[in-house]
Amino acid sequence: MAKATRATQFLEKAGVAFTTVTYDYDPDAERIGLQAAEAIGEAPHRVLKTLMAELDGKPVCVVVPSDREVSMKKLAAAFGGKHAAMMKPAVAEKTTGYVVGGISPFGQKKPVPTAIEVESLNEPHVYMNGGQRGLQVRLSPQDALNALRAIAAPLVA
Known part of the structure; x- marks a missing residue:
């Protein structure tokens, strides 16, 4: 496990206080976020998953609780767009510079508009x-919202 990643370097540069937690990643897990929550012993609604989507053909990043699903209609509305769809994994990897299962909203190859589920802001x-x-x-x-210059919006179905 690398001591520093582009994501942790991004957070350090932004002056964000954070700690890291490592766990045994299961490449065969049906739902990666839920597997991460279980592995670190945290409630699934506090372990947020990073998803890449396309809004009117342009990339966007979406951060929602691992036990919830994104509403494409709400995602489009959050950014004032018309049509949202999940990005294909290979395109997400190329866009972010990260591999699926390791995609972070922080330190992506090229920053894209990001939205975080508004309910997540209520968590400590x-x-x-x-x-x-x-x-x-x-x-x-x-701190995540501020560092990413993200918007907070209702995003889950």
Whole structure:
């Protein structure tokens, strides 16, 4: 496990307080976020999954609790767009510079508009992918929102 990733370097540069948690990543897990929550012993609604989508043909990043699903209609509305769809995994990897299962909203190859589920801001802390499989960062959801210059919106179905 790398001591530093682009995600952790991004957070350090932004002055965000965070800690890292490692766990045994299961490549065969049906739902990666839920597997991460179980492995680190945290409630699934506090372990946020990072998803890449396309909104009117342009990439966007979506961060929602691992036990919830994104509403494409709500995602489009959050950004004032018309049509949202999940990005194909190979395109997500090329866009972010991360591999699926290790995609972080922090330190992506090219920053894209990001939205975080508004309910997550009510949590004292959340976990997000730290830029590689088996690595989570624990931080304040407000700090994540600010560092990413993200919007908070209702995104889940």
